[in-house]
Amino acid sequence: MLTFLYAFCLLAQIPNLLWQTDKTKNLSERAIVTSNTWVTLNPEFSCFLLDDADIEFYIQKYWPSEYLDMFRALPIGTMKADLWRYLVIASEGGVYSDIDSVCLKPIREWPWPQDAQHVLLIDLDCDPGQFCQWTFAATPKHPAMLHVCHFVLQQWKKRGIFLETDGKIDVLRITGPKIFTKALKSYLGEPLDRSAGSMVKQYFADKGYRKRINQFGIFFTNKGFFSGEGSKNLFWGSWAQ
Numbered sequence: 679m680l681t682f683l684y685a686f687c688l689l690a691q692i693p694n695l696l697w698q699t700d701k702t703k704n705l706s707e708r709a710i711v712t713s714n715t716w717v718t719l720n721p722e723f724s725c726f727l728l729d730d731a732d733i734e735f736y737i738q739k740y741w742p743s744e745y746l747d748m749f750r751a752l753p754i755g756t757m758k759a760d761l762w763r764y765l766v767i768a769s770e771g772g773v774y775s776d777i778d779s780v781c782l783k784p785i786r787e788w789p790w791p792q793d794a795q796h797v798l799l800i801d802l803d804c805d806p807g808q809f810c811q812w813t814f815a816a817t818p819k820h821p822a823m824l825h826v827c828h829f830v831l832q833q834w835k836k837r838g839i840f841l842e843t844d845g846k847i848d849v850l851r852i853t854g855p856k857i858f859t860k861a862l863k864s865y866l867g868e869p870l871d872r873s874a875g876s877m878v879k880q881y882f883a884d885k886g887y888r889k890r891i892n893q894f895g896i897f898f899t900n901k902g903f904f905s906g907e908g909s910k911n912l913f914w915g916s917w918a919q
Contacts, residue, residue, distance in 0.1 A: 692790070692797060692815055695772030696725040699759050703729050705777070712912065715781040723773070723785065730755075733762045741765055745827070748834050753847060760853035763811065764827050771818030779813055779904075779911045788815075788908050789899055796895030798822045800862075801904040806875030808859040812911045813904040822865050822896055829861035866894055875901075 696716055700709060705727075717725050728736065737746050745765065752758050763774045773785055791797060797817050803810040816823050830853060842848045850856040859874050868877060878898045881888045891898070905911070 691817055692773070692799075693771045693818060694720075694723045695770060696720065696723045696785075697728070697763065697766050697770075697772055697774045698726070698777050699728045699733060699762060700777045701730060701755060703727055709777050712778055712780050716775065719781045719784045720786070727777075728762070728766075730758070733758065737762065737765060740769055744835070745831060748831055751834075751839070752853065753839060754849060757847075757849055757853040760811070760849075760858075761830065764823060764830060764858070767814070767816050768820065768823035768827050769818065771816055771820070773813070773815040774811075775813040775909060776911055778913060779909050781909050782906070783908045785815075789897075789903070791892065791897050794892070794895065794897070796820050796822075798896045799899060800896065801899040802874055802878055802901050803855050803859075804905065805855070806901075807873040808855045809862060809874045810904050811855050811858045813909045817895075820895060822862060822894065825865040826858060826861040829864060830857055833857060862896070866891065866896065 698713060698716070705713065713725075713727065716723070734746070734749065737749050745761070749758055749761055752761065767774050775781070788799065790799070795817075797815070798820050799815045801810045801813070802808075834852065837852075839852065840848055860870055863870050863872060863874075863877075877891075878901060881891055881898050882900070899908070903909075
């Protein structure tokens with residue numbers, strides 16, 4: 679049975695929960711090394727590693743059956759991990775980071791906002807057109823994350839498992855950073871064809887725009903915070919193999 683202990687970051691009321699997943703809890707040596715960076719630098723956090731069976735149990739217990747239907751229909755492990763990260767952060771809150779990411783700065787030292795009821799802390803992806811979802815954090819029941827979950831589900835119900843032009847499954851648009859970005863733009867009322875990079879650029883240049891985004895409970899980090907300052911993804915994760 680899964681049980682979750684709650685404590686909170688002082689500034690943002692983010693639960694001191696760290697979520698990671700892999701195919702199995704029998705981690706490779708390099709996964710143990712990367713995972714331990716999170717444990718060592720964040721001793722106040724409860725760190726949870728869920729495998730395939732744990733994830734299916736979690737979704738079955740805490741989410742409507744249509745999410746379980748989607749989870750079971752997804753043909754690739756990384757897609758299942760994508761869906762689960764949205765669901766667990768939406769319901770439990772805390773920090774999600776891929777198993778092949780390293781923590782470079784204690785979570786308590788990340789750029790948390792003060793006096794915000796809802797917080798979703800996100801960064802740009804390596805592709806500046808989209809937001810990063812290999813590491814992000816949120817308060818529980820954040821409206822943006824609940825919207826992301828609903829958006830991803832509805833798109834799957836509408837379109838199913840569709841392919842790229844080369845015949846491969848379009849992971850990025852079904853569950854990955856492209857649909858994550860599209861869902862957040864939908865939540866914010868932004869044009870769906872606007873790049874994430876242009877939103878972040880305006881966010882730091884225009885106080886009025888930043889205030890509007892913050893009112894939705896979303897806070898952008900400086901570009902690259904999750905790509906070398908606060909954390910870094912090494913991109914060897916077994917989910918995609």
